[in-house]
Amino acid sequence: MASTHPLPLKTIESCRVAPPPGTTPDCAILPFTYFDVFWVVIPPVERLFFYPYPHPAKRFLTSLLPSLKSSLSLALKTYYPLAGGYRRTPGTDNKLEHYYVEGDAVSFTVAECNGLFEHLASDHERDVLQLRCLVPELPESEELQPLLAVQVTVFPDQGIVIGTSVHHTACDGTSSMQFMHTWAETCLSGASVTSRVPVFDRTSISDPSDHYSFFYNLVQKIIKSAPKDASPASKPPELVLTTFTLKQQQIQRLKQLVSAKAEQRNTTFRCSTIVVTFAYVWTCFVRAKRIDRTKKVCIGIPADYRARTQPPLPMEYFGNCLVSCMGTANATDLIEDDGVIVAAEAVGNAIDKVSEGLNMLRNLIDEYTKFSGAPMLGVAGSPKFKVYDVDFGLGRPTKVETVSVVKTGAMSVAESRNEEGGVEIGIAFPKDEMDCFNKNFFDGFKLLSE
Known part of the structure; x- marks a missing residue:
């Protein structure tokens, strides 16, 4: 196994990517269903996509990076809720909602690393701490919790890693991967992809047995029972x-x-x-x-x-x-x-x-x-x-x-x-x-x- 030292990572840019102006609703609210509410207490889904890229960092910054940003913007035109966040519905005690207003954007970080790309992209044992350096931070917020963050890391003359963090209340794996396929196809073609159009309608999920309240109350019990500011008695295993x-x-x-x-x-x-x-x-x-x-x-x-x-x-x-x-x-x-x-x-x-x-x-x-x-x-x-x-x-x-x-x-x-x-x-x-x-x-x- 390679060294457990953190990766030699240098942040090149931190910005935000939004859907193109005028292409999304001025404001959109998607109320939580009982399928969404349980995921409040589950960590975000973090994926890393490794690609060979045997070119200098300068070529990446001038050619590929602009395409990744512009195609992400176009993909968010269709998947605009991911640019927003989730919050408690104003004036309610137990309702949650995904909330988006035009101008909301996704955190986008660009980094450079001189580590061993092939080792990190291999099947054999790799240090978790090093892999986590390639994962974008999804900050926690009580007012409006962001749903998506992206980090693109270039390994000069070796490869690039596209990392995503998706809050699980936003969507499950089926939906998040539909978004990733749309983003990639948009980058490949240079134009918006219309073959995969998401459906946001929540009224089609009926809840006559009030599963929502049952799961909401369960989540609140889990949150209240979680230890506050607990310091571990011993160092967690590597x-x-x-x-x-x-x-x-x-x-x-x-x-x-x-x-x-x-x-x-x-x-x-x-x-x-x-x-x-x-x-x-x-x-x-x-x-x-x-x-x-x-x-x-x-x-x-x-x-x-x-x-x-x-x-x-x-x-x-x-x-x-x-x-x-x-x-x-x-x-x-x-x-x-x-x-x-x-x-x-x-x-x-x-x-x-x-x-x-x-x-x-x-x-x-x-x-x-x-x-x-x-x-x-x-x-x-x-x-x-x-x-x-x-x-x-x-x-x-x-x-x-x-x-x-x-x-x-x-x-x-x-x-x-x-x-x-x-x-x-x-x-x-x-x-x-x-x-x-x-x-x-x-x-x-x-x-x-x-």
């Missing part, structure tokens, strides 16, 4: 972030093993790529954390709910439309040789529950409360986001990293950049736990090849 890939052939083998065992057990669930991938990583996670065999362990899985609402929402709906499902198992069962079979059954059954409808939401909170304190692996991202198709005119990214998993303790998931049907996983651990995870991940391949 983390490393590593990328692992399950190849398509390995995934197919996992499906065959899981399906055969499920048939023997007379259990039924959809044995998909996602199910076996999550199951495999979950078993490695439990072993790496050296979790007490007597404990229950959990995995939290987000699911896009657009197609399941009544009436269904279009995929272009911009905002949050996620429900979370949770799989549970005994740690001892996941540690055994057939652990991936048990894990797949738990994951598959959890995902199947999503079809039960929105009444599952409150039941899910009861489940999370019941297993409060149990070791939990979360999931961020999806292979469906096509992060490796985000092309600003530099070709496909050499690497995409979701750095925010460091804060949430989740694993990031994306499509493999090397082959169709593979899945890429990013995860952060202290060094000793990463060594254990790494060993279990690759030792499992031997079982898959038998």
Whole structure:
């Protein structure tokens, strides 16, 4: 692993990028739905897009940087709520809203770094502190919380990194990646992209059971119970972030093993790529954390709910439309040789529950409360986001990293950049736990090849 010293970063410019004047509403208000409110207490989603750029910094500043800024401005013409923020609705006690007025803009930072681009864009262990130097700050504000910040870092004669921080109340991964694709396509073409038009209408999400108040009150309890100005008793462990890939052939083998065992057990669930991938990583996670065999362990899985609402929402709906499902198992069962079979059954059954409808939401909170304190692996991202198709005119990214998993303790998931049907996983651990995870991940391949 490389040095844990911070990157030698120099800020070149700090500015703000707004939609073109006269192209957006004078004022726009999007009230929070029950899909948005829970994300108030979740850290922003932070992604890094690495691109090769074997040219001097001067060329970047004079040729590429102006295009990145102008195309961002054009993309914000369509995705203007991202230039605004969120606030408490004036005159109310429990209502929140996204608020935009013409002239609002996105924080845009330009930096230069003489570090090792190839090392940071690799799969092997990298120091989390160094990766975080490439992530833009999204300042916290009680009056109007910004929703998006961008940082572009040039590594002279090596590459550039485009970093984004998106407040999760603004949108989920489906929406944020639609924005990124639009920005990139605009930069590539030099003109506004009209093939992907977001839908902001909130009236299509009905709430007869007042899920909003339920989740708002829950969030307030979480905020009030959080420690105030707590100083850690000891220095937190230094983390490393590593990328692992399950190849398509390995995934197919996992499906065959899981399906055969499920048939023997007379259990039924959809044995998909996602199910076996999550199951495999979950078993490695439990072993790496050296979790007490007597404990229950959990995995939290987000699911896009657009197609399941009544009436269904279009995929272009911009905002949050996620429900979370949770799989549970005994740690001892996941540690055994057939652990991936048990894990797949738990994951598959959890995902199947999503079809039960929105009444599952409150039941899910009861489940999370019941297993409060149990070791939990979360999931961020999806292979469906096509992060490796985000092309600003530099070709496909050499690497995409979701750095925010460091804060949430989740694993990031994306499509493999090397082959169709593979899945890429990013995860952060202290060094000793990463060594254990790494060993279990690759030792499992031997079982898959038998």
